Amino acid sequence: MAVVREIVGFGEDDALVFSQEFPEEKMKELRPLFDHGDDEQMYAGSYEVTAGNRDRVAAILGIDLRPDVDYCIEASET
Numbered sequence: 001m002a003v004v005r006e007i008v009g010f011g012e013d014d015a016l017v018f019s020q021e022f023p024e025e026k027m028k029e030l031r032p033l034f035d036h037g038d039d040e041q042m043y044a045g046s047y048e049v050t051a052g053n054r055d056r057v058a059a060i061l062g063i064d065l066r067p068d069v070d071y072c073i074e075a076s077e078t
Contacts, residue, residue, distance in 0.1 A: 002078040003043065007061060009069040017069055022061050029060045030073060046072040 005027060009018030027042065033053040036042050049057050049071035057073075058065045065071055 003075050004078050006074050006076070007049070007057070007063070007071055008046075008074055009066070009071045011069055018066075018071070020061075020063065026060055030057065033057060034073070042073065043075050046074045048072050 003024065004021055005024055006019055006021050008016060011017040031040070031042060033056055034042065034047045036047065039045065049065070054065055054071075057071070
């Protein structure tokens with residue numbers, strides 16, 4: 001199974017305002033920042049970037065996250 005990893009951002013009215021793919025290798029650093037339950041590989045859902053992990057996620061991915069946007073980490077099968 002090939003997986004595409006993305007960070008997506010939603011603005012007002014849940015409109016998609018940001019989407020960027022990132023390499024699977026980044027997940028090794030990102031996984032510990034999220035409560036993923038039994039979904040250890042984080043394939044099954046959308047994982048919210050919270051105030052508690054926002055700065056670290058931004059540093060790992062090398063991007064700036066806008067304070068007025070709600071971000072999630074997602075995976076989709078290709």
